[in-house]
Amino acid sequence: NAGVTQTPKFRILKIGQSMTLQCTQDMNHNYMYWYRQDPGMGLKLIYYSVGAGITDKGEVPNGYNVSRSTTEDFPLRLELAAPSQTSVYFCASSPAGVNYEQYFGPGTRLTVT
């Protein structure tokens, strides 16, 4: 199993550009999450999904959109990139049930200039 994979690893965007961060998991987990991590800070939840077709906002959703058409994929869309979106983005997944242990992808480092 590859676990959680993310592409790209690095990206530089100009202000106002858009892009999609890809996330795929092969563990058949129902739940998926997108976080951002700013330097020296913890993880902030952007969006999450409890299954295909079901998504909801997290703590910091402004400027982002998501979709979940399959169990495996959970892409994050950035529209009209701003310098404040410069961050490291992590995707995670967890099985539904009692424990909800989350497993993380390797991350995407995004710079908006």
Added chain:
Amino acid sequence: QKEVEQNSGPLSVPEGAIASLNCTYSDRGSQSFFWYRQYSGKSPELIMSIYSNGDKEDGRFTAQLNKASQYVSLLIRDSQPSDSATYLCAVRGSSNTGKLIFGQGTTLQVKP
């Protein structure tokens, strides 16, 4: 606002010593508690989970939970330089969405 608090450190311990990392949380209804290790430039890696009061041991790691005091800790015995990393405490509330709230992390430095 539900919060998870950690001392950002750095916590510096000599090689072979016990490192003690602490975390407090504000939501009394919290159900699950996790410790993640994050090396610089890498993603968080789950190292311990604990769900009921008391201690849980896994190798050199021991997680301790006290729900009455809203306190969870991680002990690392026989600390090694390879344990130098940031340790993130994460707490799941009472919802069934699996959402976690993360502390800002404690940086641990193990000196040879």
